[in-house]
Amino acid sequence: MAVMEAAYCRTTGSEFHTTLREFDADPDIDGLLVLATPDDAFTPAAVDETLRRLSTPVFGGLFPKVIYDGAVRADGAVVAGLDVEPTVEPITTTDEPLEADADGDDETAFVFVDAYADAGDQFVQQLFNTYGVEYTYIGGGAGTFDGDRRHCLFTPEGLVGDAAVVAMVAAESTIGVEHGWTDIGGPFEITAADGRRLETLDGQPAYDRYAAIIDAETDRTVTTETFAEIATSHPFGISRLGAERIVRDPFAVDDDGSLQCFGDLPEGEFVHILQGDPETLVAAADRAHAAASEGAHTDSAMVTFDCLSRAQYLDADFDRELAALSQTANTIGALTIGEIANDGRGHLEYYNKTAVVGAIDGL
Structure with a gap:
């Protein structure tokens, strides 16, 4: 060949x-x-x-x-x-x-x-x-x-x-x-979503829930100004039985507190918040x-x-x-x-x- x-x-x-x-x-x-x-x-x-x-x-x-x-x-x-x-x-x-x-x-x-x-x-x-x-x-x-x-x-x-x-x-x-990303929190249920638009996690606006998890589990504080930078190092991971999580990248916040992501997040699925480390x-x-x-x-x-x-x-x-x-x-x-x-x-x-x-x- x-x-x-x-x-x-x-x-x-x-x-x-x-x-x-x-x-x-x-x-x-x-x-x-x-x-x-x-x-x-x-x-x-x-x-x-x-x-x-x-x-x-x-x-x-x-x-x-x-x-x-x-x-x-x-x-x-x-x-x-x-x-x-x-x-x-x-x-x-x-x-x-x-x-x-x-x-x-x-x-x-x-x-x-x-x-x-x-x-x-x-x-x-x-x-x-x-x-x-x-x-x-x-x-x-x-x-x-x-x-x-x-x-x-x-x-x-x-x-x-x-x-x-x-x-x-x-x-x-x-x-x-x-991928090498590791969990810092979860699982959290996707309680409302529309394709790539994540509306609510555990019944709360997705942005609010995401920000609270980052605030509790890291030394960083999420605001609308810092969201893009923090999201780069803290994506979502969709749970998969017996396999690595499917990483989903949030990249924008809507006025109603929804998060725009690259890739679908189906309702009823469970996600973790992930973090990265250069070595992993x-x-x-x-x-x-x-x-x-x-x-x-x-x-x-x-x-x-x-x-x-x-x-x-x-x-x-x-x-x-x-x-x-x-x-x-x-x-x-x-x-x-x-x-x-x-x-x-x-x-x-x-x-x-x-x-x-x-x-x-x-x-």
Whole structure:
């Protein structure tokens, strides 16, 4: 099996378009994965014509930062050539079920979701309802961290937004998923929620309950001015029987005391308040890499998706986490707004603040 061929290019001028065309012309490349950072070079008007003219199926997304050659880059694109042809399917609605028409040999599905799509979690659920545990899934949430709504997903028909895109390939894979956050309080019942909007915890306004827990369990005081900073280091964790908690990142307070989060928080579920420590987070990233590497072929391609808010929390320590995620040469990836993965056995999840590493055979 061939190692995935990848290149990094700038988005200025024609360099990105030229790189795509060069990869497209290579007879040994049957699919194109594009991980890029958002800027004015990536609008439908700027790239759709190039994407539509490619003879090679293309998929991917725009992310706050990308990973290439052991470094995080904030202005450019990673273009990777696959030596297996992907089946690329945009998901633009949650009202109609997907048709399970993928190749029977497909084993791995790359999944990218517009992180600000109102139905982001439903896209992921729709995908799992169609294909179940038939696949190993890996991917993440695309877009800008400042909440700018834009077309952020690459497809053969051009850039799309408010959607998801899945690319299924005939390649075995192993996945490592770890977060390293620990409990400081809970469990607390989600007594009212609407998708990603957490309204009440234990019957109290979510902001009030959250602030009281932080005040009681830490030396910090939550106010509307300090909320964003404190929330970065104290996310929610949804309880899962026999598995790590599913981290949910609160990022804004509504006037009625509700909290906006990246990812759904279903009513009736129980959550804990979590805290981080650089040592436990870096150790978790190392475990994710080890889990993906275990049993993988020596020529497997390594792809990693790590949460941008996790990197922001780690700050100067993120270099250590990046080194843990990039132990294998030629690792590529992105800093995402939520991570998408399973382990080939359990339920597909849309995570926050989590490190995901995949060893993909035959790319």
